[in-house]
Amino acid sequence: MTGLTDEWGGTGWDSLARVARGRWVERRPRRPEVAARLLMETRLMPWLAPRLPLPVPVPHVLHREPLVVRHEMVAGDPLETFDAVSGRTLGAFLRALHATDPAEAVRQGAPPAREALRERAATVEDFRTRVVPLLPDDRRGAASALLDAVAALPAGALVHGDLGPEHVLARDGAVSGVIDFGDAHVGDPALDLAWALHGAPPAFARAVAAEYGAAPELTERALLWHRLGPWHEVTYGLDTGDRDTVRSGLEGVLARLPA
Template identity: 90%
Template sequence: MVAGLSDEWGGTGWDSQARLVRGRWVDRRPRRPEVAVRLLTETRLMPWLAPRLPLPVPIPHVLHQEPLVVRHEVVVGEPLETFDAVGGRTLGAFLRALHAVDRAEAVRHGAPPPREALRERAATVKDFRTRVVPLLPDERRDAASALLDAVAALPARALVHGDLGPEHVLVRDGAVSGVIDFGDAHVGDPALDLAWALHDAPQAFAQAVAAEYGVAQELTERALLWHRLGPWHEVTYGLDTGDPDTVRCGLEGVLARLPA
């Protein structure tokens, strides 16, 4: 099975639309011009990266240049919904392998390098200060600003997926069967990929990820910072698209995750 895909252009992704072709291929096209660069990056990075990972991942190629469409063979499965220790160990092993690949080689195959990732992070933090912090209650703004300061100072030292959540981890016949959506892959902080798994997944799953990966306390603490930052993106997405419900939901998440 292929979750959420049909033979019509659709999908709920923020960055691209997708359709299933003859039950075998997934075609993707960008929703915005800047996303086209990311899709093209995937066509360079993923053929090199895929053989180095212990789970199937998409390996896209350019199908059409104008308008841009990239195609990859289906990675079969449904989004992760059952969070057991076996799945946690499988994901922990996957992330350990991903973060261990040669980052210089990853950059040579198209991954955004650390300086570019840090520059983009700085721009994002600045945008959050400008547009999100003023929407928060006065008494929470100091904590929000401290979070942004901490995130801005985090390292960029390994190739990361960049947008890892249960919707991007696939399961087939009860076992983790693949990881998808590498459009945000870059050389960044490996704690980013552990944020959801360690701080928003059920305990047995989180503990299994940590044990298999070999997570140290300092990495857990950095992952918590990234977890707290997650809803901020929802706020700015809602502002960009004129969707007040998304903004409201995002702000609720920001406040819920900020330390008291």
């Protein structure tokens, strides 16, 4: 996992990170509400890691005040080779993750389905209030329909919650690990398949679907989540006052909405 130094930095929205002694990744929250997610990882990941077929971070609390968590570095760099072999490896990983016992995951610290659904409802309402009015009049109907559909999706499996190519690591041409479980919760498994099935190159996507055993209904739900992705960029830009991020997010929202 390269790209970090001994200085606090990183490009994540939620955490600052650094490498310590060339072996450890240390993270601290950018905002107070992120602290709870970091602490959740320190409880969940020691239980989850042995159940997965790829290395994942297993953090522990290094300092309480200010909060810093540390985990041994997972080898590799963000995935750049999207071939069928990598797709099968990721598909097997997601199948194993989603097969873990959600009730036990909650006992180990993962947010339960009721909490995830409550947060989803709040997010959908925020999107409806702040993003839909920024869209052209003739696209607002499709945007509102997407939000209605996402609000009704199920929640019954432990999910990574923020799976994209930046969180899948590769080394020597092979997938070597998956990182950043701060958004893990009991939710819709289609969320983790959104990018892999609908944002990745076709050969990779087909291999993920085949290895995972993705049914058509699950693939359709993943498309809804994929369409929702850029909405988060819009609200992040609004929250931080970054007009370029808002503009980029709106372009993504419109590009992914059905005509």
